[in-house]
Amino acid sequence: EAQVTQNPRYLITVTGKKLTVTCSQNMNHEYMSWYRQDPGLGLRQIYYSMNVEVTDKGDVPEGYKVSRKEKRNFPLILESPSPNQTSLYFCASRTLEPDTEAFFGQGTRLTVV
Amino acid sequence: EDQVTQSPEALRLQEGESSSLNCSYTVSGLRGLFWYRQDPGKGPEFLFTLYSAGEEKEKERLKATLTKKESFLHITAPKPEDSATYLCAVQASGGSYIPTFGRGTSLIVHP
Numbered sequence: 292e293a294q295v296t297q298n299p300r301y302l303i304t305v306t307g308k309k310l311t312v313t314c315s316q317n318m319n320h321e322y323m324s325w326y327r328q329d330p331g332l333g334l335r336q337i338y339y340s341m342n343v344e345v346t347d348k349g350d351v352p353e354g355y356k357v358s359r360k361e362k363r364n365f366p367l368i369l370e371s372p373s374p375n376q377t378s379l380y381f382c383a384s385r386t387l388e389p390d391t392e393a394f395f396g397q398g399t400r401l402t403v404v
Numbered sequence: 405e406d407q408v409t410q411s412p413e414a415l416r417l418q419e420g421e422s423s424s425l426n427c428s429y430t431v432s433g434l435r436g437l438f439w440y441r442q443d444p445g446k447g448p449e450f451l452f453t454l455y456s457a458g459e460e461k462e463k464e465r466l467k468a469t470l471t472k473k474e475s476f477l478h479i480t481a482p483k484p485e486d487s488a489t490y491l492c493a494v495q496a497s498g499g500s501y502i503p504t505f506g507r508g509t510s511l512i513v514h515p
Contacts, residue, residue: 295447322501333507334448334491341501349502381447390436390455390495393503395447 293318297382297396304372304403312367312399314382320394321387323365324349325357327378328398334381340365341387372403406431406496410506417482417513425477425509427492437475439468440491442508448491451477482513 295316304310316323324339326349336349340359354376356368365384369376379400383393407430417423429437436455440448452461454470461468465486467478477490489508496504 331507334493334505336502339501347501383447390453392438392450392453393448394450397447398445400445 293394295382295384295394295396297380297399300397300399302399302401304401306373306403307371310369310372310401312369312380312382312401314365314367314396315363316365316382316384316394317363318384318394319362320384321362323359323382323384324393325355325365325367326381326383327351328381329378337367337380369401372401374403377401377403406494406504408492408494408504408506410490410492410509412509413507414510415512417479417511419483419513419515420481422478422480422482424479425490425511427475427477427506428473429475429492429494429504430473431494431496431504433497435495435497437470438493438495438503439475439477440493442489442491444489451490479511482511484513484515487511487513 298313321342325337326334328334335351338357340346382396385393409428411426439451442448452468457472459470465480469476489510491508492506493503
């Protein structure tokens with residue numbers, strides 16, 4: 292089954308404690324991206340990657356890092372989380388053609404206290 | 405700057421009461437317009453891609469249409485299981501790989 296898998300689904304952490312949210316896809320997609328979704332603001336892209344070792348900033352990259360060492364994995368790293376990063380996060384993947392649909396993970400609800 | 409505005413923000417319908425959701429967009433060359441469905445606590449699920457004005461696509465009770473300025477998602481005789489948030493997104497041409505999403509329309513269908 293084609294899927295994008297994120298872990299964990301829920302995470303509560305304290306300000307400043309580094310964390311990583313993992314994302315893995317089994318569709319051999321070149322393009323992967325991270326979004327955050329906040330009430331009233333919709334989905335905003337954080338970072339994206341067009342292939343292994345190729346990453347670029349989205350609309351809201353501040354406070355986040357990513358890496359793409361393998362084609363199937365695209366972890367999101369928060370080195371020093373702050374309360375304003377409390378949000379619902381989604382990983383997505385698709386082929387490299389920008390007019391193809393994206394497949395989204397189930398989401399990670401992060402709370403930073 | 406690309407912009408996507410969805411209306412209404414929320415819509416309540418009775419089962420069987422047909423209606424339409426609107427997605428107005430401003431983009432410097434449209435590569436594709438996407439509709440997604442999102443259930444509470446889940447990731448968006450792809451519904452349709454529209455590429456050019458005049459195009460229409462259908463899936464069960466849903467029909468998406470596209471003009472040069474907006475797209476409509478028509479819901480015919482909705483059922484309670486159609487309750488969800490419907491998201492519209494546009495992908496601009498010109499090399500940008502960052503799609504722009506609207507804020508969504510929350511649809512509730514009462515039995």
